[in-house]
Amino acid sequence: MQHDHHGWADEGFGAVADAFARNFADFPELGAAVTVHAGGRKVVELWGGVADERTGRPWQADTVVPVFSCAKALVSLSAHLLAQQGRLDLDAPIARYWPEFARNGKQTITTRMVLAHRAGIPTLDAPLTFAEIAAWTPVVRAIEEQRPLWEPDTTHEYHGHVFGFAVGEVIRRITGLTPGAYVRETFSTPLALDAWLGLPATELPRLARLSEADGRRPMPGPEHLLTRIVTMNGALVFPGLDEPHGWNDPALHAAELPGAGAVASATALSTLLAATVTGLADTPPLLTPATIADATRELTSGPGYLGFDLGARWSSGFLLPSPTLRPMLGPHSFGNDGAGGQFTFADPHLGITFAYTANRMIGHADPRADNLIAAVRTSLDA
Numbered sequence: 001m002q003h004d005h006h007g008w009a010d011e012g013f014g015a016v017a018d019a020f021a022r023n024f025a026d027f028p029e030l031g032a033a034v035t036v037h038a039g040g041r042k043v044v045e046l047w048g049g050v051a052d053e054r055t056g057r058p059w060q061a062d063t064v065v066p067v068f069s070c071a072k073a074l075v076s077l078s079a080h081l082l083a084q085q086g087r088l089d090l091d092a093p094i095a096r097y098w099p100e101f102a103r104n105g106k107q108t109i110t111t112r113m114v115l116a117h118r119a120g121i122p123t124l125d126a127p128l129t130f131a132e133i134a135a136w137t138p139v140v141r142a143i144e145e146q147r148p149l150w151e152p153d154t155t156h157e158y159h160g161h162v163f164g165f166a167v168g169e170v171i172r173r174i175t176g177l178t179p180g181a182y183v184r185e186t187f188s189t190p191l192a193l194d195a196w197l198g199l200p201a202t203e204l205p206r207l208a209r210l211s212e213a214d215g216r217r218p219m220p221g222p223e224h225l226l227t228r229i230v231t232m233n234g235a236l237v238f239p240g241l242d243e244p245h246g247w248n249d250p251a252l253h254a255a256e257l258p259g260a261g262a263v264a265s266a267t268a269l270s271t272l273l274a275a276t277v278t279g280l281a282d283t284p285p286l287l288t289p290a291t292i293a294d295a296t297r298e299l300t301s302g303p304g305y306l307g308f309d310l311g312a313r314w315s316s317g318f319l320l321p322s323p324t325l326r327p328m329l330g331p332h333s334f335g336n337d338g339a340g341g342q343f344t345f346a347d348p349h350l351g352i353t354f355a356y357t358a359n360r361m362i363g364h365a366d367p368r369a370d371n372l373i374a375a376v377r378t379s380l381d382a
Contacts (some may be wrong), residue, residue, distance in 0.1 A: 029358065
């Protein structure tokens with residue numbers, strides 16, 4: 001099947017264009033995009049394939065796609081910017097900003113513990129409906145009532161959705177804006193980014209439709225902690241796409257799910273990281289070197305609460321280079337990945353930011369982003 005690829009790669013980054021084309025040849029790639037900035041200048045912007053398998057609608061320059069937990073980049077950058085401004089102390093109890101949070105043994109939990117997946121609240125016991133999750137406040141109330149699963153900061157487990165709601169409510173208490181509104185006002189509007197936590201209905205025509213590849217590993221049973229984490233106790237489906245409230249449902253994209261529900265383009269994600277971490281071609285970075293150092297210090301690795309180790313290393317809100325799980329460009333790289341294979345990261349040392357988005361969900365051992373990152377490495381070494 002012939003795929004049209006569009007866009008460009010600067011001289012010196014041709015290896016990335018080759019790898020992008022090879023992903024279409026070697027995998028069941030459907031539609032995809034990759035953008036790379038070097039020194040704040042866009043050096044690669046490629047897209048191709050099909051945005052909607054049912055209609056054959058092509059992937060365009062402005063196509064956006066659900067990027068799952070790449071949403072955590074938006075939330076984490078927001079928290080670190082507020083910390084840099086002196087409005088949020090990441091090491092103060094969350095209850096300083098949100099007094100009701102202290103209930104049921106959570107008085108010592110800090111924002112940093114949530115960012116590092118160490119707070120002990122990876123999932124909520126309250127049986128919330130989809131409508132309640134979409135309404136925001138019921139989730140906040142459920143977090144207030146939640147008792148930690150472990151002594152906060154003694155171990156870790158991925159805080160899937162609660163990450164976004166807990167840090168998001170801290171953002172709201174400080175700024176008066178939900179995280180989606182804060183991201184829009186602080187980043188998306190000034191930088192003209194196609195990135196949302198809570199997608200406006202007007203943007204639906206350019207949303208890519210997710211498709212599954214065969215052979216995804218099934219999730220453990222509905223009672224399993226991991227399943228509860230990614231489905232908010234079954235209120236959401238995973239990896240369900242076309243069920244009600246699945247990841248192709250406009251109602252899901254309209255809701256603010258700041259832990260895992262961003263919709264964005266590769267260009268938006270790479271541009272956001274460039275603006276915050278390396279600076280864009282004509283502007284200094286929004287975050288200082290001290291803030292970036294604080295944001296990228298390793299806090300979490302090794303076996304977690306459930307006793308297994310996937311190889312992930314976490315800082316305050318970001319995945320660090322994890323050789324077995326997520327190789328990046330070097331020791332200073334940091335980023336966030338998504339359940340569909342999407343990945344975005346920055347390397348302030350090398351001045352590189354990168355984002356890959358796709359609508360074919362391959363799942364376990366998905367090498368598509370890794371292939372592109374290897375090509376960036378080749379380009380830098382040339």
